[in-house]
Amino acid sequence: MRFRKPSWFLLALAILLCGSPRAQAEQKQPDGPFVFGYVNENSRVAGDTLAFHLSCSGEEVAISIDRVGTTRERVFEKTDIACQAYPIPDRASSHGCDWPAAFSMPVPEQWRSGCYIATVRLTGDDQTASTSILFVVRSARPGQDTKILLQLATNTYNAYTNWGGHSLYGYHDRDGLQGHRVSFERPIYPQFNNWELPFVQWAENNGYQIDYAVNLDLERHPEILQHYNLVLSVGHDEYWSSAMRDNLEQFISDGGNVAFFSGNTCCWQVRSEDDGQALTCWKQAYNMDPLYRVGDQGLLSTLWSHHLIGRPENELTGVGFLWGGYHKSHGQFMDGDAAFKVHRPDHWLFEGTDLKRNDKFGSKDTIVGYECDGCELEWKDDLPFPTHRDGTPESFTVLATCPARWAPGDSYWYDRFPKDRVGAAVLGTYTRGGTVVTSGTTDWAHGLKGQDPAVVQITKNVLDRLAKRQETGSKP
Secondary structure, eight states, X not given: OOOOOOOHHHHHHHHHHHTSOOOOOOBOOOSXXXXXXXXXXXXXXXXXXXXXXXXXXSSEEEEEEEEESSSEEEEEEEEEXXXXXXXXXXXXXXXXXXXXXXXXXXXXXXXXXXXXXXXXEEOTTOOOOEEEEEEEEOOSSTTTSOSEEEEEOHHHHHHHOOTTSOXXXXXXXXXXXXXXXXXXXXXXXXXXTTTHHHHHHHHHHTTOOOXXXXXXXXXXXXXXXXXXXXXXXXXXXOEEEHHHHHHHHHHHHTTOEXXXXXXXXXXXXXXXXXXXXXXXXXXXXXXXXXXXXXXXXXXXXXXXXXXTTOOOTHHHHSOEEEEEEEEXXXXXXXXXXXXXXXXXXXXXXXXXXXXXXXXXXXXXXXXXXXEEEEOOEEEXXXXXXXXXXXXXXXXXXXXXXXXXXXXXXXXXXXXXXXXTXXXXXXXXXXXXXXXXXXXXXXXXXXXXXXXXXXXXXXXXXXXXXXXXXXXXXXXX
């Protein structure tokens, strides 16, 4: 999330420096050995061309590709691939590197759907430099081998990547500015290892077969959704386009189930550009978004909860960042226990956990950490209930909470946000066609990695129950 009070002068400069058409000035290459790269598309299916766009300080590289699940399974190796150094355009971060493909191959039919990591190494006299490139192989027969689909938070990976100069954040920007456009056609720093990987390893190790996709697939290939009963979001799934959200909400209305084992989810609206190879988000500077002046404000690239959009993420997930915040992060609740407090232990989510009302779980693995989502609550007889004024669905049930709060100054730019409000990470669920479960925290998967008994059992309950599609309008 990383809000900061904006300097309007700097934001104006950002327009010029981070996205305007201006002369292409090359950036300096590293002094030592290097290899950089990206793929033509971060989601492929059997038969599609997988192209590696590389730049290196040597003359040749070797590529090895592993499928990452319970273990790393080597599926491909090739040496003696010609490579050379290419310029880094000044606008590489916003408009891509435009490097030619050093190597291309069709995705083999025998590659299972999964998360794949290509390791590219310099060969020859100097083998000290390497890079990793993440991509996903979708199922060529969606829904036939499993009814569970995990879509990776690849938009968030891109938003936080500052390679080439800029990200959608100013704190690590080359010029100390905040960009408003980022390209996938450059090396990307995935957050996969911190959140999705622990979930993937636990799931596959426990016999759950899962098909894989990326954020953009919800926008470009929504037809695959009809073949699944349960769609998963894991970790830090912050940046969503309108098309992504429209398609997933239709999936839910049609009886499909979704589990958000994630936090800060669907916080910012983005717009895909260049056929999905870039995304735009003006964030705090929403009045600099060109759409602000032309009246189509429903697609403004700012907070989904902003009153000009009027479509809070609570309507999708049940919760949102405006009513959550940070826990053990950004100076908020740094001495907190990072645990959920149980409010309704008789709910099916808690079956087999032996948890009782007011019990806590998850502290050992800090499952409530970093960024959290919640809803406006009112308390009756020491039990929390949603007010529904924030967009949280009428059928939403609050199952467990943990205190969370925005950092001081986060809300200064947003004229309708109360100052210094204490919120909560909220674990809960609702049914509206299909059933939606939300963990309200980015760090839920850390409890799976640490084998927390309650986290493991709750996750199993969700997967086992919601992998079976409910009749539209029924309540599990």
